Amino acid sequence: MSKKPRITKAKTASLQEPASLQLGQQVEPPASPEAAKLDRVPNPHPKDNYLVRFVAPEFTSLCPITGQPDFAHLVIDYVPDQWLVESKALKLYLSSFRNHGAFHEDCTVGIGKRLVKEIKPRWLRIGGYWYPRGGIPIDVFWQTGKLPGGVWVPDQGVAPYRGRG
Template sequence: MSTIDDTSGLKHLGSGKTSYAFHEPTADILEAFPNKYPNRDYQIRFEHPEFTSLCPKTGQPDFATIEITYIPDALCIETKSLKLYFTAFRNHGSFMETITNKILDDLVSVCQPRMMQVVALFNPRGGTSLTVTAEYFKDNSAPIETQF
């Protein structure tokens, strides 16, 4: 097996022409590349501590750390496109629960993992912090133990 990764389908990474969208998060921003080890179960974990969005009612900013853990199947999420996707929430007004589930749905639609978990740890606002966890299991398989 070749150890050279196929990057031919990636448009964001290395383009030198980064374009930011601050209000329209869509799955179209996300990119994936072929997993060189699709027959092996292994975890990939992303942690994005600088996530921002807006409250849909007040327009006040919400800040969070977004943690994503997944077991890839045929495809892996490309990191730069994930950063651009997160940036697209910056001026987007939506409830924290909706955001967490949208992130999960969009990522699953792009890479079809065996398992994925998105944990959104929102900073306290009004004296209350909020953590939302959303999970996906391909073919309704059993949850896989992960440590966060």
């Protein structure tokens, strides 16, 4: 007879999950990026410099002029300080751009700035690799300051456009 694995919670006293988190709750998708709530949770290793990476290979927004869909592969890297962005909230925030009209540069830089405002990381970088419309791919990169010492940051792994996929 096999034993059922025992699930334990982190023993970090500061990891109190506020009742206001979207995690574990059924929530309506936000109607716009401005209406989206970005939850944050305490960093269990605030004294350490380490990298967190989120990849959104199917990011979608709308062209503000034509209303046509634009697609991007987003790579978000950050070195947390006191806070981590909660991944479900980030997913909902990114999906709120689906019916939002904005240029590639505004989406990419705006996402980076919103994350900085909410979680105040030691360092953040976002790469927006936009698929071509009209024959021209647009890649947008934004970062805050200098990377803290001793942090390994792997390449974002997205090749220059030659039929990405």
